[in-house]
Amino acid sequence: MRCVVSPLMMVRNVKSHLHLRHDVQFPARGRVVTISSGLARMAVPMRSAYVLSKYAVEGFCDVLRCSNLQVFKSTGVQIHRYEMRSWGVKVSIIEPGNYIAGTNIFTESLIQEHGRKMWEAMSEEVKADYGKDHFQARIDLMRQYSKAGNTDISPVINAFTEGLTQKYPQARYCPMDLYFKTRLFVATHLPEFVYEKLYIG
Missing domain, CATH: 1.20.5 (Single alpha-helices involved in coiled-coils or other helix-helix interfaces)
Structure with missing residues (x-):
């Protein structure tokens, strides 16, 4: 089995559905929920390709949620500018912790x-x-x-469900255990040398 990690596929998929906001059945509303990783906000050794792809997903979704997204018509000439907030489209990112043991993909x-x-x-x-x-x-x-992590993937599924159904969805859902949450907090809010000292060595 070969796993291709590419944020470009996610970008193409999202862009291909943005035109649905013109649909009379879904006027000016919608949800974009993508899955990233807790490693999108902290670097770890030996996972450069994976971390790179998840950082890209986070950047794209943050821009999509907060700013303008330029979408070209099929002609490639005319440009429409979409304000996701203005059109009522809410964007959420799922940042799971370690679920390798539950997915058996590694x-x-x-x-x-x-x-x-x-x-x-x-x-x-x-x-x-x-x-x-x-x-x-x-x-x-x-x-x-590969032997570590949570075996129960229901927190990730629940996060997806909430991102799609909650009236006021969160920008980020973090279904992860206490260890991963603590490590993410240290990486995000404390000086980098603290994170490196505690977790990188």
Whole structure:
């Protein structure tokens, strides 16, 4: 199984539905609810592609909610400017914590296989820089991470439901355990050296 992490697919999907605000059945109302991650607001080692994609989702949704979104007609010439707030379109972001154990999308065997392919694809110079032992230690750490997290994904589903149905939906829903909430608070509100000292080492 190969998982493609791309915020561009999310952007295309959202833009393809914005025209529905003209629909007589849904006049000037609507919801945009996207899923991001708690890692969209704090960087962690060895997850650069994942963190990058989630930061992009957050940025797009924040702009969509608070500012103007330019949508081109099929001609590519005329531009309409949409104020999401003015049109009653509410935008929410779901920022889950660690639910790997509940989704089983990140398994030990998958990590080991990707690690093997990464090592084989490296140049000899890069292999010499990192060293086999250091690289394998990173792989083992990721394998341990795959066993962690919440097994019950209902908090994420509930957050989606609330984002779609509440009269006044939150800008962000954070279905995560106490450890993840504490870490997110430290990363967001305290100086960076505190976060790095506590969680990065």
